[in-house]
Amino acid sequence: MNKDYDINVSFDDIYLFVLIVRHKGISSAAQCSGLQRSKVSRRLQELEKALGYQLLIRTTRAIELTQQGKWLYEQASSPINTLVDASRLMKEQHLTPKGTLKVAIPPALGMTEIFSKLIERYMAEYTEVKLEIEHHVQSLDLRRKSVDLQILPSYLEPLHDDYVQQRLIQIPYSMVTSPDYLEQHGHPENVAELNQFHLLASRFNKSLLPHGLNYQLFSDDLNLLFRLALSGKGIALLPSLLIEDSISRGELVEVLPRTSFTDLTITLVYPTPSYLPEKTRAMVKLFRETFS
Numbered sequence: 585m586n587k588d589y590d591i592n593v594s595f596d597d598i599y600l601f602v603l604i605v606r607h608k609g610i611s612s613a614a615q616c617s618g619l620q621r622s623k624v625s626r627r628l629q630e631l632e633k634a635l636g637y638q639l640l641i642r643t644t645r646a647i648e649l650t651q652q653g654k655w656l657y658e659q660a661s662s663p664i665n666t667l668v669d670a671s672r673l674m675k676e677q678h679l680t681p682k683g684t685l686k687v688a689i690p691p692a693l694g695m696t697e698i699f700s701k702l703i704e705r706y707m708a709e710y711t712e713v714k715l716e717i718e719h720h721v722q723s724l725d726l727r728r729k730s731v732d733l734q735i736l737p738s739y740l741e742p743l744h745d746d747y748v749q750q751r752l753i754q755i756p757y758s759m760v761t762s763p764d765y766l767e768q769h770g771h772p773e774n775v776a777e778l779n780q781f782h783l784l785a786s787r788f789n790k791s792l793l794p795h796g797l798n799y800q801l802f803s804d805d806l807n808l809l810f811r812l813a814l815s816g817k818g819i820a821l822l823p824s825l826l827i828e829d830s831i832s833r834g835e836l837v838e839v840l841p842r843t844s845f846t847d848l849t850i851t852l853v854y855p856t857p858s859y860l861p862e863k864t865r866a867m868v869k870l871f872r873e874t875f876s
Contacts, residue, residue, distance in 0.1 A: 592634055593631065593634045593635065594627070594630070594631070594634075596627075597627045597628070597630060597631040597634075598631065598656075598660050599660075600613060600617060600619075600624055600627055600628065600631075601628060601631055601639060601653075601656070601657070601660070602657060602660050602661050603616055603617055604624070604628065604640065604647065605640075605647070605649065605653075605657050605661075606661070608646065608647065609646070609647060610624050610625050610628070610642075610647075628640065635652070635656075637650070637652040637653075638650050638652070638653070639652060639653030639656060640653055680712070680862055681710040681712060681713050681861075681862045681863040681866050682710075682712035682713055682863060683712075683713060683714070683861070683863055684713070684714045684715075684716060685713050685714070685715055685716070685732050685733075685863045685864060685867060686715075686716040686718065686730060686731045686732050686733075687715065687716070687717050687718070687731070687732060687733045687734070687735075687867065688718045688719075688720045688724055688729075688731050688733070688734040688735070689717065689718070689719060689720070689734070689735045690719065690720070690721060690735060690736075690737055690850070691719050691721070691786070691804055691805065691806045691807075693735055693755075693850060694717065694719055696823065696825040696826055697825070698825060698874065698875075701874075702870060702871070702874045703715065703717070705870065706866070706867060706870055709866070710863065710866055713863045713866075718731070719804075720734070721804050722740065723736060723740045723741060723742055723743050723853075724743065725743050725744070726743075726744075726747065726853070726854065726855055727855060732854065732863075732864045732867070733852065733853070733854045733864060733867060733868065733871075734852075734853045734854070735752070735850050735851070735852060735853070736850065736851050736853050737848055737849070737850055737851075738848065738849035738850070738851060742853045746855075746856055747853050747854065747855060747856075748852075748853065748854050748855070748856065749851050749852070749853055750851065750852045750853075750868075750872070751849060751850075751851050751852075752850050752851060752852050752871060752872075752875040753849075753850055753875040754847040754848065754849050754850075755823050755824070755825065755847060755848045755849075755850060756823070756824045756842055756847050757792055757821050757822065757823055757824060757842070757847070757848060758821070758822060758823075758824045758827060758831070758838050758842055759778075759819055759820070759821050759838065759839050759840045760813055760819070760820060760821075760822060760827055760830075760831065760836040760837060760838055760839065761813050761816070761818065761819040761820065761836065761837060761839055762813060762814055762815065762816040762835065762836060762837070763834070763837055764816040765782075765813075765816040765817070765818065765819070766837060766839065768816070769781055769782075771839060772819070772839055772840065774840070775793070775794055775797075775840065776794075778793075778797055778819065779797055779798050781818065781819050782800035782801075782817060782818030782819065783797060783798065783799050783800055783818060783819055783820075784799070784800060784801045784803075784809045784812055784813060784817070784818045784819065784820035784821075785797075785799050785801075785802055785809070785820070785821055786802070786803060786804050786805075786806060786809060786821075792821065792848060793821065800817075800818050801817075801818065806822065806823070806826065809822060810822060810826060810827065810830075813827075813836060814830065814835055814836065819839055823848070824842070852868065852871050852872075854868060
């Protein structure tokens with residue numbers, strides 16, 4: 585391309601031109617933009633030179649748009665207003681907890697009282713944030729799925745190495761069933777004898793059990809496993825947080841020592857901290873305080 589026709593226009597200069605017109609003068613535009621008047625005037629001249637047209641007629645008292653300047657202002661002012669409003673909104677959402685926060689959690693945590701209280705506290709403190717809680721049993725691409733935070737069990741790795749990973753808590757598990765089931769089917773003495781009973785398990789707690797066990801029912805619905813254990817349909821391995829009250833009331837009985845199983849470690853995963861809006865930072869802080 586001929587160098588004479590190579591137009592090199594700075595969008596910053598167009599923005600300054602819009603400010604000059606909007607504030608009716610170079611001095612006012614300089615004050616608004618935080619620049620020296622001479623610099624604003626020079627950049628206007630550079631814009632006119634790059635475009636090949638005079639945009640403003642300067643007088644001692646005011647400015648007057650040329651025909652080309654009027655056309656450029658009409659074309660540029662609306663998109664710039666839109667961009668300024670969008671950037672302001674993004675900044676506000678970054679600094680103030682607002683908008684929608686999407687959190688992905690395993691079913692094992694979602695059914696616990698400690699998580700419910702955490703969510704209640706967040707909703708009470710940050711009323712302008714809308715929460716979306718999803719149950720997932722696999723690692724997610726947080727950016728692609730627009731998920732702000734995910735809780736992962738220790739045996740699942742985040743999809744990207746640049747995600748922040750923070751270990752939250754180890755959740756103990758208990759092998760439980762109803763007293764009626766034990767009365768009818770007997771009591772297993774060790775983990776190996778579980779094959780002789782109706783074993784109820786999920787994908788998460790399956791990783792805590794030896795390989796080769798047979799399952800009467802396999803489901804990621806912990807509420808279903810909990811109800812089946814209560815109704816005497818089998819022996820279930822469930823997070824202790826979920827069943828403590830039922831054990832204390834005698835509705836469920838531990839059939840093997842908790843030391844027979846490895847605790848499940850859960851990890852908080854989120855994108856690089858420098859890109860976290862305040863709504864996400866607030867939730868991360870609350871998770872840390874709750875599970876510290």
